[in-house]
Amino acid sequence: MIAIGVDGGREHGLADRYPASNCTDGRDRSQLPHPRPACAGNLGTAAARALTVVTWTLILQSIGFGLVTAAIISIGAMGFTLQFGVTNILNISYGNILTVGAFAALIAQRDHLGLVLTVVAAPLAGALVTFLLARIVFGLFARRHASSFDLIMVTLASSLIIQYSIDAAAQGQEFAFTFPAGRTLHVGPFIFTTLSLALMGTAVVLLALLMSMLHYTRMGKALRALSTDPQLARACGVPMRRILNLTWMVTGALAGLAGLVYVTNNLTVSASGGLDFLVLVVAAALLGGAGSPMGAMIASLVVGISTEVVAAIGGSYYSQAAGLGILAIVLIARPSSRTWGGAQRDEVTV
Amino acid sequence: MSYYLSTIVVFFGVDLLAAWGLNIQFGWAGVPNFAFIIFQAIGAYSAAVVTLGPDSGANSFQRYILGAQLPFPLPLLVAAGAGGLLALIVGVIATLRLRRDYQAAVFLLVALIASQVVSGDVGLFNGSNGLAAVPQPLAGPLSSLSLGDYQWAYAGFVVVVCVATFGLIRRLGKSGWQRGLRATRDDEAAAGALGLNVAAMRLQVFVLGGAIAGLSGGLLVGFITAWSPGSWGYAETFAILTGIILGGAGNIWGVVLGTFLVQIVFVEVPSFLPEFGYPGLIDKLEWIVIGFMWLAVLVLRPGGIVSERRYRAGATPVRR
Numbered sequence: 001m002i003a004i005g006v007d008g009g010r011e012h013g014l015a016d017r018y019p020a021s022n023c024t025d026g027r028d029r030s031q032l033p034h035p036r037p038a039c040a041g042n043l044g045t046a047a048a049r050a051l052t053v054v055t056w057t058l059i060l061q062s063i064g065f066g067l068v069t070a071a072i073i074s075i076g077a078m079g080f081t082l083q084f085g086v087t088n089i090l091n092i093s094y095g096n097i098l099t100v101g102a103f104a105a106l107i108a109q110r111d112h113l114g115l116v117l118t119v120v121a122a123p124l125a126g127a128l129v130t131f132l133l134a135r136i137v138f139g140l141f142a143r144r145h146a147s148s149f150d151l152i153m154v155t156l157a158s159s160l161i162i163q164y165s166i167d168a169a170a171q172g173q174e175f176a177f178t179f180p181a182g183r184t185l186h187v188g189p190f191i192f193t194t195l196s197l198a199l200m201g202t203a204v205v206l207l208a209l210l211m212s213m214l215h216y217t218r219m220g221k222a223l224r225a226l227s228t229d230p231q232l233a234r235a236c237g238v239p240m241r242r243i244l245n246l247t248w249m250v251t252g253a254l255a256g257l258a259g260l261v262y263v264t265n266n267l268t269v270s271a272s273g274g275l276d277f278l279v280l281v282v283a284a285a286l287l288g289g290a291g292s293p294m295g296a297m298i299a300s301l302v303v304g305i306s307t308e309v310v311a312a313i314g315g316s317y318y319s320q321a322a323g324l325g326i327l328a329i330v331l332i333a334r335p336s337s338r339t340w341g342g343a344q345r346d347e348v349t350v
Numbered sequence: 351m352s353y354y355l356s357t358i359v360v361f362f363g364v365d366l367l368a369a370w371g372l373n374i375q376f377g378w379a380g381v382p383n384f385a386f387i388i389f390q391a392i393g394a395y396s397a398a399v400v401t402l403g404p405d406s407g408a409n410s411f412q413r414y415i416l417g418a419q420l421p422f423p424l425p426l427l428v429a430a431g432a433g434g435l436l437a438l439i440v441g442v443i444a445t446l447r448l449r450r451d452y453q454a455a456v457f458l459l460v461a462l463i464a465s466q467v468v469s470g471d472v473g474l475f476n477g478s479n480g481l482a483a484v485p486q487p488l489a490g491p492l493s494s495l496s497l498g499d500y501q502w503a504y505a506g507f508v509v510v511v512c513v514a515t516f517g518l519i520r521r522l523g524k525s526g527w528q529r530g531l532r533a534t535r536d537d538e539a540a541a542g543a544l545g546l547n548v549a550a551m552r553l554q555v556f557v558l559g560g561a562i563a564g565l566s567g568g569l570l571v572g573f574i575t576a577w578s579p580g581s582w583g584y585a586e587t588f589a590i591l592t593g594i595i596l597g598g599a600g601n602i603w604g605v606v607l608g609t610f611l612v613q614i615v616f617v618e619v620p621s622f623l624p625e626f627g628y629p630g631l632i633d634k635l636e637w638i639v640i641g642f643m644w645l646a647v648l649v650l651r652p653g654g655i656v657s658e659r660r661y662r663a664g665a666t667p668v669r670r
């Protein structure tokens with residue numbers, strides 16, 4: 001079984017996979033959520049050398065886990081980056097759409113609708129909720145010429161409403177989610193399951209589909225035109241309404257799917273899970289550059305691998321902080337993100 | 351009833367301090383600090399660990415860093431200092447010329463991650479169980495008082511702190527510094543062209559807001575004597591912010607009104623309602639209603655109930 005290090009290592013976290021980690025202070029580790037048996041500081045030099053070898057193996061292994069994490073992040077990040085690139089709304093409630101997808105899959109599974117419907121339910125629910133949210137709520141504010149910052153406030157309010165509605169319906173509980181993981185395979189230093197290979201395959205296929213849609217279809221070209229300059233695109237006769245509807249549906253479906261993919265690894269469905277995972281998704285999407293699925297994929301690799309390596313070395317609860325660290329460096333380094341309203345495109349298209 | 355009233359006074363005072371702290375960051379300077387609650391949290395944690403003493407002996411049931419036992423007013427100063435220091439570190443991001451929507455996202459992520467790190471890293475502040483049995487700060491000198499009178503004494507102290515902070519913010523609100531801040535908020539490029547040091551001013555107001563937040567956290571933990579990650583979820587910032595937006599961002603009296611409506615009327619009234627549903631349902635419904643309230647204010651009255659004063663160009667600001 002492969003778990004990713006984004007759940008704070010609660011249920012089936014990293015400590016099971018990384019039996020010995022660095023602990024330097026020699027304090028009693030039994031009070032920690034995951035007891036770690038050996039401390040490097042207490043061992044002899046020969047043992048410490050052996051431990052170094054083990055650590056390297058662990059790091060190599062964590063790179064393997066990072067690839068899987070990257071696949072999971074990239075599915076969410078591709079949707080986020082496309083949505084943000086086209087509409088210019090930095091949609092915080094995207095994280096809650098992940099949760100919606102996860103719960104849709106959970107309900108489908110509870111009602112024994114079969115594997116196919118379980119997999120289909122998540123993107124469908126995500127697309128539906130996103131579409132309604134955009135048309136009803138975001139549309140209301142976009143018609144009043146709200147700025148992109150005003151829309152952030154709106155997405156935050158929507159996020160609160162969705163999150164606590166789900167939480168109220170779920171009675172504040174967390175649910176176990178089971179998904180067949182398949183056989184365990186050893187590929188070089190990496191350990192994969194059939195499921196994790198399938199996840200990576202899905203991510204690559206989705207990327208190829210999105211890229212070919214954006215570059216080789218009329219609709220995709222219109223979408224790119226809209227994302228570059230909405231007014232010019234409108235003047236050129238791009239069917240705005242249809243393209244935007246398509247964008248909301250596709251990105252919503254990707255969010256729902258990302259929510260499903262997240263819980264197939266995390267195996268716990270909770271009302272706050274999606275928003276927690278959003279940290280890594282947003283980091284990858286902004287790192288890759290708004291509107292670029294390919295950038296999102298490459299950035300997901302960076303974020304996925306670095307968070308897993310940090311989790312292996314430091315402790316699972318620091319893995320997301322690593323994602324944020326990368327994001328901070330990117331935001332400081334990339335000049336395009338550095339204007340305060342003003343020069344950048346400030347209006348939104350819904 | 352007397353217990354209840356004094357508790358409400360303390361909570362309202364703490365909420366007011368927090369709202370003023372966030373208001374000078376968000377209302378004056380336009381910094382969308384969606385991580386505001388972590389500054390209150392670090393104030394509460396640092397005030398707690400410097401009153402608890404070392405984490406051994408009677409306190410060996412919990413683990414934390416920097417255990418010390420400082421006399422009464424010092425923990426509050428430590429709390430304000432910790433809030434200000436954290437704001438200085440985080441503020442480096444805030445003073446960058448990031449797009450405001452990027453900033454907002456970064457702050458939100460900071461809040462989410464801070465909660466995860468503090469819950470996960472047990473050695474820091476006892477993880478998700480949090481700190482408990484924090485000594486009450488005035489219990490030593492006022493040990494002769496009954497519990498009810500003690501609560502009123504503490505409430506009185508909170509009111510004094512509030513009045514002092516109000517005076518400070520009111521004074522600052524009439525300064526050229528505050529006019530400069532509003533200029534950087536409304537048009538950064540123009541403010542920079544007029545010779546204002548945008549980054550420095552934004553960092554100053556951010557640190558001041560962080561220190562006020564830390565102080566409010568220190569006051570709160572001295573009263574409720576326990577503090578855990580459950581007390582400072584990312585959504586708490588939005589409760590404070592809803593009060594500010596409802597009352598009127600940038601207007602000190604508007605903030606008082608909005609905070610009273612949201613934090614006291616709206617949060618306390620449901621506790622008088624008959625219990626319905628499962629335990630905890632009312633809390634969740636409250637958050638849903640806060641979300642809708644937020645949307646409603648943004649649609650119906652974007653400036654809030656008491657809008658920010660209008661200033662006319664070319665004239666000296668009108669004095670009340």
